[in-house]
Amino acid sequence: MSLFRKSANETKTNDGSKDVSEIKREIRKESKMAEEKAATLTQDVEIKGTIKFSNAMKIDGKFEGEMLTEEGELFIGKTGSVKANVKVKNAVIEGRMDGNVTATEKVELKEKAHLVGDLKARILVIEEGVVFVGNCNVNPDGFKTENTNFKEWKKETKKGPE
Template sequence: MPAPRVPSAPAAASHNPPPPAAPRKTGASTGQRNVLLPDVEINGKVSFQNDLIVDGKIEGEIVSDGSLTIGENAKIKAEIHTRSVIVYGKVHGNITVTERVELRKDAELIGDVKAAVLVMEAGAVFVGSSTVGAPASKSAAASPPKKAADKKPAGPGSLAAAS
């Protein structure tokens, strides 16, 4: 089975992650990685602890408090809600994270981003809107605040008065 295609730093170009082991239910260990290889296809909701590297296909929803890495061969059609995301492959769907989104040079993102930090390398494709700055929370992502829109005064130049 081929290893996931996630570019690494130039100094560690030959590093391949160990083969995936049976999933453990403890979230206490640090550095634990889950890997979905290119021949894996998932339709539905994916949730994980710690880190997940995806080089296969996912359609549905990805939810975690961990970090997600989308490999070069990955094709994702999903709503993503995680702590952070690094994209090398293709994502069609919205990404909401509490920390940072990184779009690497050959990444393709068709969808909206909500993140505290957005990093985009030259060559990455991003079609959508971004909300960057304050950390995105899961509750804010589920129901956008309407109070700000309700408090806007309808002045003489507003569209509401032009009917």
């Protein structure tokens, strides 16, 4: 008797739970769908302030300030430049990011990404060619973003040389 029942669409164990490869495929699919539905700051946009969002945000322009979301995903495109403390569910960075990142799930640093700041995440993926200057804390048990005090973090960031 086989432990797995396979169909064309999904793989499940006899108890109905999904295997690890199916879960990974779903996460990739959700990230791609979120990126397609993202609010986008285009290359010609510059914004300063606080951005709060719930779905997805793609930045190809310049942003300075603070970004907060409980369930949202942040995409910093190749032309994106962000100077901010960020707390998100997931982040994909292809451009430049100056500031601290706390992700309750996953951070991906793509090939030409520049991250100057501290990073906390449950999962971290770093491609070859990334520039990362800062402290890194990867914890499979995750981090609670609501306990992060960004005002204190912002003060600490400003104390260092720029």
